Structure formats: structure tokens, C-alpha cells
Amino acid sequence: ETGVTQTPRHLVMGMTNKKSLKCEQHLGHNAMYWYKQSAKKPLELMFVYNFKEQTENNSVPSRFSPECPNSSHLFLHLHTLQPEDSALYLCASSQERASSYEQYFGPGTRLTVT
Amino acid sequence: QKEVEQNSGPLSVPEGAIASLNCTYSDRGSQSFFWYRQYSGKSPELIMFIYSNGDKEDGRFTAQLNKASQYVSLLIRDSQPSDSATYLCAVGVTGTALIFGKGTTLSVSS
Numbered sequence: 001e002t003g004v005t006q007t008p009r010h011l012v013m014g015m016t017n018k019k020s021l022k023c024e025q026h027l028g029h030n031a032m033y034w035y036k037q038s039a040k041k042p043l044e045l046m047f048v049y050n051f052k053e054q055t056e057n058n059s060v061p062s063r064f065s066p067e068c069p070n071s072s073h074l075f076l077h078l079h080t081l082q083p084e085d086s087a088l089y090l091c092a093s094s095q096e097r098a099s100s101y102e103q104y105f106g107p108g109t110r111l112t113v114t
Numbered sequence: 115q116k117e118v119e120q121n122s123g124p125l126s127v128p129e130g131a132i133a134s135l136n137c138t139y140s141d142r143g144s145q146s147f148f149w150y151r152q153y154s155g156k157s158p159e160l161i162m163f164i165y166s167n168g169d170k171e172d173g174r175f176t177a178q179l180n181k182a183s184q185y186v187s188l189l190i191r192d193s194q195p196s197d198s199a200t201y202l203c204a205v206g207v208t209g210t211a212l213i214f215g216k217g218t219t220l221s222v223s224s
Contacts, residue, residue: 033211042216043158043202056211090157099206100146100165105157 002026004106006091012112013081021076021109023091029104031097032074034066035090037108043090049074050097081113116141118205120215129224133190137203137215140184146206147179147186151199152217158202162188193222 004025013019025032034046048056049068063085065077074091088108094101117140127133135149146165150158164170164177164186176189186205190197203215 043214045211048211097211099208099210099212102148102160102163103212104160108157
């Protein structure tokens with residue numbers, strides 16, 4: 001595997017379900033990000049981890065819970081979601097959180113909440 | 115609030131023409147500038163980055179940066195239908211993660 005991978009690529013879940021999205025980066029980076037992109041809307045930064053520590057949480061509802069066990073893996077735990085949470089969820093990584101580093105994105109998970 | 119502004123488009127150009135995509139940013143302390151291409155339903159792909167004033171060329175792509183005017187642009191020469199996508203401008207500001215613009219949709223007609 002190379003770059004940034006995400007699983008699953010597609011997910012359909014009911015509002016009462018619990019599921020998790022997984023992201024893995026094979027670039028030796030130390031910062032990882034979760035973004036949400038709704039249809040025809042810009043990227044929304046959700047969470048940032050730098051060296052496994054959460055450094056940003058952009059007012060994300062508690063039904064989204066991130067976990068970063070090490071610098072290569074990032075999870076997004078989902079529970080009691082709403083239909084408006086349906087979107088493309090993108091994971092990205094960079095060398096560090098510092099602004100000068102470019103981010104590389106995974107292919108995304110297309111989430112549909114029914 | 116730090117902002118990155120892009121014209122949403124669509125920007126329509128004929129095949130073979132030069133496409134010019136523009137981006138302005140609000141924070142004078144911005145240090146790094148990136149252009150991403152995003153095809154419909156896909157994730158953003160990094161295509162260019164620039165740190166210093168002036169031009170940077172990579173194949174058919176040229177990034178231009180003017181820090182005094184707080185302006186960064188992307189020129190695509192000899193535009194192809196395969197260049198049709200949304201182009202995201204991202205700006206690096208000390209102390210924050212990259213700030214992304216809303217993107218400009220480019221349509222290249224054959």
C-alpha cells in the first residue's frame with residue numbers, strides 16, 4: 001500500500017448504527033486530518049492530530065469521535081448520525097501540522113445516512 | 115478570520131487555451147501556497163506548491179505568487195478536456211492547518 005488509504009470506500013448506515021472509518025498513511029507523516037465534504041460544498045476541517053495528539057476540533061458534534069492510536073492510523077467513530085451527515089469523509093496527512101507542509105488525501109469514504 | 119477566496123466559476127475555456135485560476139488570501143503572514151485538483155466524486159490531488167514570490171512552472175502548469183497583493187494564481191496552458199475539475203487553493207498560515215478555498219470549477223470544451 002502507498003500513500004493514504006481509507007476503508008470502507010462506501011458506507012450506508014442507519015441513524016441508530018455505530019460504525020467506524022479507518023485511515024492509514026504510509027508516508028511517514030506525523031499529522032493526520034479528517035475533513036467532511038458535502039455535495040457541492042467546500043472542505044470542512046473536522047479534526048487535526050499532530051504526533052498522536054489532537055490539536056484541533058472545529059466544533060464537530062459529539063456523534064463524531066476521532067481516535068489516533070499512532071501516527072500512521074486515524075479512526076472516526078460514528079454513532080447516532082443524522083441524514084445531513086451524509087457526505088464524503090476525507091482523511092489527509094502531512095509531515096507535521098505546521099502550515100508549510102502539503103497535505104496528501106486518501107480516496108475518501110462516501111457515507112450515506114438513512 | 116483567516117480567509118481564502120476563489121471565484122466558484124464555472125470557468126469555461128476551449129481546448130488548447132490558457133486557463134487562469136485566481137485566489138486571494140487575507141493573512142499577510144501566509145507562508146505557503148498550494149493548488150489541488152479535485153475531480154467530481156474524487157479526493158483532492160496536489161498539483162503545485164509555491165513558497166516565494168514569482169512564477170513556478172511544472173509542465174503545463176504555472177503557479178504565480180504575489181505576496182504584496184496577497185494573490186496566487188494557477189495557469190494551465192494548452193488546456194485539455196481532462197483538466198475539467200474543481201481547483202482548490204490552499205494557504206498555509208503559521209499556527210494553523212492549511213486553509214482551503216471553496217474551489218473554482220473549470221470546464222474545458224473540445
